[in-house]
Structures are given as structure tokens and as C-alpha cells.
Amino acid sequence: MKYILASIFTVVTLAAVAQPAKKPxxxxxxxxxxxxxxxxxxxxxxxxxxxxxxxxxxxxxxxxxxxxxxxxxxxxxxxxxxxxxxxxxxxxxxxxxxxxxxxxxxxxxxxxxxxxxxxxxxxxxxxxxxxxxxxxxxxxxxxxxYETTWYATTQETLTKAAAGDLGTLRKVMVNDGHEGPKEIGVGKEFLDWLTDPKLNGAGALIDFGCYGANLLTHLMSNERPLSVTAITQTNKPDIYPKVDDEATILVKYPGTQGVIQASWNWTFGRKDMEVYGTNAYIKTVDGTRMSLRVKQSEPEQPMTLEPMKTPFNDPFDFLTAVIRGETKLNETVQGRLSSLENNMVVVEILDAAIRSAKEGKTVVLER
Missing domain, CATH: 3.40.50.720 (NAD(P)-binding Rossmann-like Domain)
Structure with missing residues (x-):
């Protein structure tokens, strides 16, 4: 028996050694x-x-x-x-x-x-x-x-919402941004185009509004919204004379409202969301911390999640897995967030938000 086990161990070991390493x-x-x-x-x-x-x-x-x-x-x-x-x-x-x-x-x-x-x-x-x-x-x-694609809290929130654990979604609030690109010390080359309306499309509205549009679109199963209303302003014209540094985007769906808050004026950096359903709500704090509340009589339940594992924690590992057929875009939260189907809707929302802010009125999306 000892020799049989030893032989099996040898075969398994040799097979592992013989397995060629994957080329990057x-x-x-x-x-x-x-x-x-x-x-x-x-x-x-x-x-x-x-x-x-x-x-x-x-x-x-x-x-x-x-x-x-x-x-x-x-x-x-x-x-x-x-x-x-x-x-x-x-x-x-x-x-x-x-x-x-x-x-x-x-x-x-x-x-x-x-x-x-x-x-x-x-x-x-x-x-x-x-x-x-x-x-x-x-x-x-x-x-x-998107950075938030690789958050464990994103995976947990979107999975629970898709499973119906939160009930019918009524309001989604997504908050993203920081003190401002110049304030946090980004490089000159980055700052030059980030604050150019032609090269970036807008300021904080594009830079951070896209996160909320991406998550909201996933939560709404890639459904196009009915309308988009946006308010933008520039609180620091001496720093950002050509683009907005503050944006709030209201996205209307049948029975659901999305609120996207994108800012270069936050007290400090944040990427979090609140998802409210008829049965429960979730609040995320960052990539691993969140809370869930299912009853009015009970407090929020704080949760600390384990970080995602490869290839679902990194864009380049994930890209490798997709190209090599090891995972499919439409079968994972990360893939759906990264997909063209989602991101075409994201850009449509952002495009409508820019028009809404410029024209001072709600933009109704053509059906």
C-alpha cells in the first residue's frame, strides 16, 4: 500500500511538473x-x-x-x-x-x-x-x-439584487469622487486632458459619473432609462475653468430612480453606493466593507468581505481569462460590468447628462 501511494504521488507530481506554465x-x-x-x-x-x-x-x-x-x-x-x-x-x-x-x-x-x-x-x-x-x-x-468592478462589495450587492433578496429596487444612490485631481496631485499630463472638455467630454461628470452609470445599468439589467436630468457646476473656476467639478445626475426608470453624485469636491476620496429595495437595503463603504438591513426593528448588519480572488480581482488577469476562453463576459458580474452591452448604456446616460446640464432641462431618451 505504501508503494502504491508513493507511485501515485510520483505520477501526480510529475504531471504537475510537466504541465507547461501559462504564457502571460x-x-x-x-x-x-x-x-x-x-x-x-x-x-x-x-x-x-x-x-x-x-x-x-x-x-x-x-x-x-x-x-x-x-x-x-x-x-x-x-x-x-x-x-x-x-x-x-x-x-x-x-x-x-x-x-x-x-x-x-x-x-x-x-x-x-x-x-x-x-x-x-x-x-x-x-x-x-x-x-x-x-x-x-x-x-x-x-x-x-472600472476600479469598482473588482470590489467584493460590488459582487455581493449586485448578486443579492439580481437574486431578488432586496425586493423591487426603488432607489439607487452612487457616490464617487475625491477632493479634485489637482488637489490630490495627479501628474501634469493626466491633468491636462482630464480638464479638457474635448479630450475628456466633461469634468467630474465623466470622470466619476461613469461609475454610477455602470453600476446602475447592471442593477437595471442593461435597461435604458426613460430620462436623464443633470445639474453641474464649477465650484473652483480658478482651478477648473473649462469643466464642471460637481455633478448630480438623476436617472429615471419605470418604478426606480437612480441618483449619481460625482464630485471633485468631496472631503476625501470615496466610491460607495446605497441600494434600496422593497425588502432590504445595502450600503457599501469600500471594496470589502458594507452593511445590510432587512428589518426596521433591527439595525444594519455590518459585513466585512474577503477580497475577490483571481481572475475576478484584477482587470488584466480577467482580460487574459476572457481572451483565452476561461471565463465569459455574460456569465459573471465582472464581465457584465466590463461588457459593451453595459457600457453603451453608460455612455448614453453620460451623453444625455451633458446635454441636460447644458440645456437646463430633462433629456428624454428616444425609445
Missing amino acids: LKIGVAGLIHGHVGWVLNKAKAGDVEIVGIAESNKALAEKLSKQYGFSMSLVYPTLDEMLAKTKPEAVTAFNDIYGHMEVVEKCAPKGIHVMVEKPLAMSYDHARRMKALADKHKIFLVTN
Whole structure:
């Protein structure tokens, strides 16, 4: 018996040793001017993905980040066209301005290269429609990354809501933002386009309103709202003369109201939501802390969740799993939040919010 067990152990061990290690996903990076680019650069440094090329015309910025993150300047190309032609990545992650997302898809989709953009998908609904048409035609994955997608509290809240544990949803309030990009010290390159209405589409409304639109759209099963009403203002015109720094967006559905509060004026950074149903409500605090209340006679029940596990805790691990067929977008909370179906509605809401704030009236979405 001892020898049989030993033989089995040997076979299992040899099989494990013989199993080839998975090759990291070959990624191209389009732009280094987004302040979140450190996310993918750190992943490459850890060996979880392989950056085969970087498209960035700002050589000084590339050299600065090369020293900071340890990548070779030989990976840097002055244009996206040259990077794609010489490195042939499996996927491209866009860390340029939001206006530039469309160009990334225009150049990658015909080559069959999958694309992940930083939130939101696009700066206008017109751009989003053109991007979707290209992704559909060339059968590529076009996904959008939000930090809150990888929160355990997001998973728990959206799962409970979908299961009917909260009852019929009546009000959803999503609060996102911080003290302001300049106030928290973002880099000059990031600040320059983040506060440019052409390159970003708006200010806080786009930067942080997209989180609420993304979560609300999932909670409403990708249903388009009936109408959107938005109020924006600029409380700090000396810092943000061209864009809003404060936005409140009311999103109306049959029987449900969404309230999205996006701000560059919060006391400190926050990403949280409150979901109220006819049976119970949930309040989240951050990625792992939340509370649930099911009875008026009982207090809120605080909960601390375990962080999500790979590949559902990280956009690049998740992108790898999707491209390699190890998970499907429409089968997980993370996939549905990242999907084109969700994010087309997100951009439609944001587009309507910009128009509503500009015109001073409710925008009714065409059916």
C-alpha cells in the first residue's frame, strides 16, 4: 500500500511538473498619459502580463516612467501604428485620453486585436456607436475597466439584487469622487486632458459619473432609462475653468430612480453606493466593507468581505481569462460590468447628462 501511494504521488507530481506554465498575455499599451497606467506597468513588472510595446509620443514622460517601473525604452514607439506593426500584441490597453479611445479601436479592431479601455468607454455616444460597430464587425473583445468592478462589495450587492433578496429596487444612490485631481496631485499630463472638455467630454461628470452609470445599468439589467436630468457646476473656476467639478445626475426608470453624485469636491476620496429595495437595503463603504438591513426593528448588519480572488480581482488577469476562453463576459458580474452591452448604456446616460446640464432641462431618451 505504501508503494502504491508513493507511485501515485510520483505520477501526480510529475504531471504537475510537466504541465507547461501559462504564457502571460502579450499586451500593447496605447499611451502613458493616464494616471492609472501604473496598474498595467506594475502587472508587467510582476510578470503577470508581457508588455510587448508601448505607443507614446512624449519621450520625456516615457523615460520618466521607464525609470520608475523598470521597462526598457526599446518597447516605446512614437505611434500606435508602428507599435502594432512591429510587436503584434494579443490585446491593447488604452491609457490615453478618452477622446483617443476611438482611434485605438479603429486601428486595433481590423487587425483582430482585443481592446481594454479605462473608464468610460467613450467621451460621446457617437464615438461609442462607432467603436461598437468596429468591435462587432471584427469580432474583438472591447471591454471597459472600472476600479469598482473588482470590489467584493460590488459582487455581493449586485448578486443579492439580481437574486431578488432586496425586493423591487426603488432607489439607487452612487457616490464617487475625491477632493479634485489637482488637489490630490495627479501628474501634469493626466491633468491636462482630464480638464479638457474635448479630450475628456466633461469634468467630474465623466470622470466619476461613469461609475454610477455602470453600476446602475447592471442593477437595471442593461435597461435604458426613460430620462436623464443633470445639474453641474464649477465650484473652483480658478482651478477648473473649462469643466464642471460637481455633478448630480438623476436617472429615471419605470418604478426606480437612480441618483449619481460625482464630485471633485468631496472631503476625501470615496466610491460607495446605497441600494434600496422593497425588502432590504445595502450600503457599501469600500471594496470589502458594507452593511445590510432587512428589518426596521433591527439595525444594519455590518459585513466585512474577503477580497475577490483571481481572475475576478484584477482587470488584466480577467482580460487574459476572457481572451483565452476561461471565463465569459455574460456569465459573471465582472464581465457584465466590463461588457459593451453595459457600457453603451453608460455612455448614453453620460451623453444625455451633458446635454441636460447644458440645456437646463430633462433629456428624454428616444425609445
